[in-house]
Amino acid sequence: MDARSERNAVPLAVDLDGTLIATDLLWESLFLLLRRNPLCLFLLPLWLWHGKARLKCEIAARIELDVATLPYRAALLERLRRDRAAGRRLVLATAAPRRLAEKVAEHLGLFDLVVCTDPHRNMAACAKRQALTELFGDGGFDYAGNGRADLPLFDAARRAIVVAPDRWAARWQAAHGAELIEARRVTMRTLARMLRVHQWLKNMLIFVPAVLAHQYLNPGVLRDSLLAFIAFSAAASAIYILNDLFDLPLDRRHATKRHRPFASGLVPIPAGLLAMAVLLAIGAAAAFFLPLVFTGVLALYLVVTTAYSMAVKRMLLLDVLTLAGLYTLRILAGCAATGIEVSFWLLAFSIFFFLSLALVKRYVELRSTELPAGERIAGRGYRAEDQEIIAQAGMASAFSSALVLALYIQSGASVGLYERPWLIWPLGPIVLYIAMRIWILARRDEMHDDPIVFIIRDWRSQLFAGFGAVLLLAAGL
Structure with missing residues (x-):
C-alpha cells in the first residue's frame, strides 16, 4: 500500500x-x-x-x-x-x-x-x-x-x-x-486597518476651536486638545471594532469590505473585544485629565455611535444626520476640553458641510450596488431610486455651508477676531471647490466609498485645504 x-x-x-x-x-x-x-x-x-x-x-x-x-x-x-x-x-x-x-x-x-x-x-x-x-x-x-x-x-x-x-x-x-x-500573519498594517487609523483624521476637528480662537500657541490649550484627540481616537477605534463585529455578514457580501480584518477572519473576534477594552481604557485615562464636561461629551459620542452601529445606520436620513452630528460633536469636544466658547457659525457650517459628505457616502454605496427597483441596499434604508434626491440634498448642503461661511466672514464676529478679514474670503470658493469636485467624481463613479479617505489621498483637496489654512492664519496675524 x-x-x-x-x-x-x-x-x-x-x-x-x-x-x-x-x-x-x-x-x-x-x-x-x-x-x-x-x-x-x-x-x-x-x-x-x-x-x-x-x-x-x-x-x-x-x-x-x-x-x-x-x-x-x-x-x-x-x-x-x-x-x-x-x-x-x-x-x-x-x-x-x-x-x-x-x-x-x-x-x-x-x-x-x-x-x-x-x-x-x-x-x-x-x-x-x-x-x-x-x-x-x-x-x-x-x-x-x-x-x-x-x-x-x-x-x-x-x-x-x-x-x-x-x-x-x-x-x-x-x-x-x-x-x-499556516495562515496569514497579522501585521502592523492589519492592526492599523482594524483600528482604522486613517479615520483619526476626523478627530483633528477637536483642534478647530483652538485654531479659530487663535489659541494654537497656548501650551495649555494645545495639551488639552491633544488629550481630547487621544481620547476620541481611542473611543472611535473601539466603536469601529464594534461596528465591524455587528456588520460581519454584510461586510462579507461587499466587494471590498470582505477583506477587512474581522470579515476575512484574519483577526479573531476575541482579540477585537480585548482591543476594544484597551482602547476604552486609554480613552478614559486621557479624559481623566480634562474637565468633566468633556467626559460627558465623550460619553455622548460613545452612546450615539453605538446606537448608530446597532440601529440608526439602517434608518433613512437619520443615519446621515447622525453622522453630521458626530462630526460636529468633535468640535464641541474641543470646546469642552479647552473651555473655548462655542461658535454658532462654526457649528452651523459643520452641520451643513459634513451632512454633504455623509450623503456622498450613501450616494456612492447606491451607485456601486446593483439593486432591483424597490429593494433596499443591504443594511441601509435607501433604494436605487433615491440616488437623485440624495445628490440634490448633498449639493444643497455643500452650498449652504459655503453660504454660512460667507455670512460669518461679513459678520461682526469675524471683523473683531481677524486683523485682515478680507483674506478669508477665498475660503468660500475653496469649500465649494472641494465639495463640488467630490460630488462630480461621485457621479462619475470615481469616488472612494468614504469621502474622508478620498480627501486624505487626493492632492488637489489637500492643496486647497492647505491654502485655506494659510489664509486663515495670515488673516489673524
Whole structure:
C-alpha cells in the first residue's frame, strides 16, 4: 500500500472553528443575535447557567447564518477536496451546534458524517476525543485542528494536521513534527486597518476651536486638545471594532469590505473585544485629565455611535444626520476640553458641510450596488431610486455651508477676531471647490466609498485645504 492509500485508509476528522473557517461560530452567532434583538443579552446568563452546549443551541436556533460567506481556509479546503476525490471518508467534528454544523456540511458537500454539539453535550476537547474514539478507535482517525482544545485530539489521532495554530497548538506541532498548514500573519498594517487609523483624521476637528480662537500657541490649550484627540481616537477605534463585529455578514457580501480584518477572519473576534477594552481604557485615562464636561461629551459620542452601529445606520436620513452630528460633536469636544466658547457659525457650517459628505457616502454605496427597483441596499434604508434626491440634498448642503461661511466672514464676529478679514474670503470658493469636485467624481463613479479617505489621498483637496489654512492664519496675524 503506497503512502497516499495508507493515508486514505482511515477517516479524517476536521475541526470547524478556527480550522476549517478562520472564525468562531459562537462569537459570530452571538453578534448576529444581538444585532437582531439586543434584549437577548439578558437571556445569555440564563442559557449559560444550563451549560455552554445549551447556550450555543439557543443562540443558533434564533439566527440565520449565511455559511456561504464564511472565511474558509482555502489551503485546507483544497486538501479536503483532493482527499474526497480519492475516496477518503471525511468527518466534520466540531463544537458548533448541529443546526450550524450541518448547514456548513451541506454547503461544502464534502463530509460523510457530522459530529457536533447538542443541547446536552458540548462537543469540544475531551468530549470530542471520546466521541471520535468510540466511532473509530484510538488512533483510528486523523485529525485537523488549530488550538488548545484540540490537543487531546492530536494525542488520540493517528496523524495530526495543525492548521493556523495558536501558541499551544504551535508548541505541540513543533514538538511532534506534525503536518502544518499556516495562515496569514497579522501585521502592523492589519492592526492599523482594524483600528482604522486613517479615520483619526476626523478627530483633528477637536483642534478647530483652538485654531479659530487663535489659541494654537497656548501650551495649555494645545495639551488639552491633544488629550481630547487621544481620547476620541481611542473611543472611535473601539466603536469601529464594534461596528465591524455587528456588520460581519454584510461586510462579507461587499466587494471590498470582505477583506477587512474581522470579515476575512484574519483577526479573531476575541482579540477585537480585548482591543476594544484597551482602547476604552486609554480613552478614559486621557479624559481623566480634562474637565468633566468633556467626559460627558465623550460619553455622548460613545452612546450615539453605538446606537448608530446597532440601529440608526439602517434608518433613512437619520443615519446621515447622525453622522453630521458626530462630526460636529468633535468640535464641541474641543470646546469642552479647552473651555473655548462655542461658535454658532462654526457649528452651523459643520452641520451643513459634513451632512454633504455623509450623503456622498450613501450616494456612492447606491451607485456601486446593483439593486432591483424597490429593494433596499443591504443594511441601509435607501433604494436605487433615491440616488437623485440624495445628490440634490448633498449639493444643497455643500452650498449652504459655503453660504454660512460667507455670512460669518461679513459678520461682526469675524471683523473683531481677524486683523485682515478680507483674506478669508477665498475660503468660500475653496469649500465649494472641494465639495463640488467630490460630488462630480461621485457621479462619475470615481469616488472612494468614504469621502474622508478620498480627501486624505487626493492632492488637489489637500492643496486647497492647505491654502485655506494659510489664509486663515495670515488673516489673524
